[in-house]
Structures are given as C-alpha cells and as structure tokens.
Amino acid sequence: MSKTVWMDGRLVPMEQAAVSVFDHGLLYGDGVFEGLRQYNGRVFRMADHLKRLYNSAKAIRLEIPLSQHDMGEAVAATLQANKLTDSYIRLLVTRGIGALGISPATCSKPSIFIIADSIKMYSEETYRNGMAIITASTPRIAAAALSPKIKSLNYLNNIMAKWEAIDAGVPEAVMLNPMGFICECTADNIFIVRDGHLLTPAEESGILLGITREVVLELAVAAGIPTRQSNLTRYDLYTADECFLTGTGAEVVPVTSVDKRMIGDGKVGPITRQLTSTFHHYARNIGNTAAHSAIAAREKLPTGG
Ligand code: PXG
DSSP states (O other): OOOEEEETTEEEEGGGOOOOTTBHHHHHOOEEEEEEEEETTEETTHHHHHHHHHHHHHHTTOOOSSOHHHHHHHHHHHHHHTTOSSEEEEEEEEOOBOOSSSOGGGOOSOEEEEEEEOOOOOOHHHHHHOEEEEEOSSOOOOTTTSOTTSOBSOOHHHHHHHHHHHHHTOSEEEEEOTTSOEEEESSSEEEEEETTEEEEOOGGGTOOOOHHHHHHHHHHHHTTOOEEEOOOOHHHHHTOSEEEEEETTTEEEEEEEETTEEOTTSSOOHHHHHHHHHHHHHHHTGGGSGGGOHHHHHTTOOOOO
16 A cells, blocks of 8 residues: 655655755755654654654754644644554654755755654564674764764664674674763664663763663663663673663564673573563553653544554
8 A cells, every 4th residue: 555655744645755856864864853653543752752853953953844743743644644553653854955065054944754654673583582683893973973862864873883783694783982882773772681770871871862761761660670871881781681672663672692692591581571561561551641642642643443
C-alpha cells in the first residue's frame, strides 16, 4: 500500500514525496530530525520528542515554521492518513531551498517532512539471547565541535561506526568520545549493570540524551535499582555483569558480548530482563496514557483496535 507523507502542510503520496536538490538538508546535512514510536494509537512521549526537536533546531538557529502544538497535529494527521496504530515516525526539518553556497542565510524557509512507517526491531531471538557488539575506532563527534545533544542530519560519524559493525558482522558498535570514554552506539544509548547498580554514560560524556534512556532510568528508580550516570571506560564494559542498549526503535535490547569479551556469564542478566519487560509493558500501557502523552491525547490520535 502506498504511504502518505506530510510535506510542508500537504499530505502527498510517497511517490511524489520528493525534495529539491537545492535543499540544504541534502546539500549540507543542514537540518534536524526525530524518530518517534506510536503504540496502540498513541505517540510515546511525544512532548519530549518535540521538545528535543525544537531544542535541536534552536541550537542550529533553525526556526521551525510551525508551533509544537501544530507539529503534534501534523503528526496525528500523518498517522491518520496512513491508518497506523503502531508505527515508527520520522520527523525532519531542513534548512530548505537556498543558493549553492553553505550560507543558511540564503534559505528563506525551512521544510518539514513527516514520514510514518512500520517498525523494524531486532529479532525475537536477539531480545531473548542478546547480541554481540564491538567498540568502533570512529569517535563520537566532540561536544566542542557539535553538541551530540543535537539530533542533526549529520550522522556520518555514526555511519562510519556502523560500517565497522557491519564489517565485524555485529549489529551495533559503541562509539567513544575523543577522551576515550564510552558514549553510545550509532543510534542507541548504552547501559551496564555492575554489582546491582545501573550505570550509563553521563550527559558530560557527550551523548544524545535519549528518551528511552530517560524512561529506563525512571523505571529503574521506580523499581528500586540504584542508578548512576558517569564516565565509563571500555574496561567497565568488558567487566560488566550485564549490558543493554536503549532506543526508540530497539526499546531495550540485551548485549552479551563486547569486542569478544563475554558479558557476565554470556546470558541475558536479571536486571536487563526486568527492564526489557518493564519498558515493553510501560510503553504499551501505563506510560502511554494521556498524562504521559498530553499532546497526543489533545490531538485525538487514532485509538487503535
Ligand atoms: N543515540 C543516538 C546517537 C541516537 O541517534 C539514541 C541514542 C536513542 O535515543 P531515543 O530518544 O530514541 O531513545 C538515538 C536515537 C532506531 C531509532 O530505529 C534510532 C533513533 C531514533 C529513532 C529510531 O533504532 N536514534
């Protein structure tokens, strides 16, 4: 079935959803994006995703020509047009069409695109048995160069790290910051468990502040699991009792080996198991109520069924 894409206020068939070769999003990666999930007709943590999108845009001096409220409506309209109740949503804002030089000043109006599609997750087997990952030699971009908090259309570092994962025959690669501390994987945050404590790289390590990461930290606190955000090294990963990744697409996915070092006993550990299942349930039920998704509720998103 042909998908419908929201483009600058119009719902168009995917075949016609094309951008100009003069769009600076294409020419220079000048733009920002978000990836959201819809569960049972409701968008998970939409307010948080929109806030991050508008902050990313503000940081690069990109003025989104739509209020956050209207952006929520546009997302709802896209989901409705595609008759979706469980989906992955990609929201992009580009600098728009301009002259061939890099100057953003030549671009008169940013463009907004909303794409909704089915979700590609890891296999059942991976959630049950975990996966092997590597550390990449490509570093995460330095916070001093471009804040990793900005979800920009510049993902080349991450893509180079993804090549390393592909070459190593594993699904993901951990990126380190220029100091050698652990940051995150190419599109997921990373956690370890050590002596019953849940540890994850801190904001200061230079990471994207993942929304799934935040929810997992909240769920851990609620479950009485002590949490700490700090600098972590490869040694900490190699000697961890448990390890997992978090992301909008992946949710919580267990890691059982890093750079050929077995994590713990090589099986998915109890805290990982607990958080995987707690998150899974929370996203589909409790965490997806009007209170946690105020904008989604206001926009009367399709109720599913
Ligand atoms: N780090 C980076 C560099 C990312 O791009 C995350 C962490 C996780 O953040 P969230 O907010 O999604 O928990 C991302 C987000 C996918 C997918 O298909 C990945 C992202 C966004 C949407 C979907 O796994 N990247």
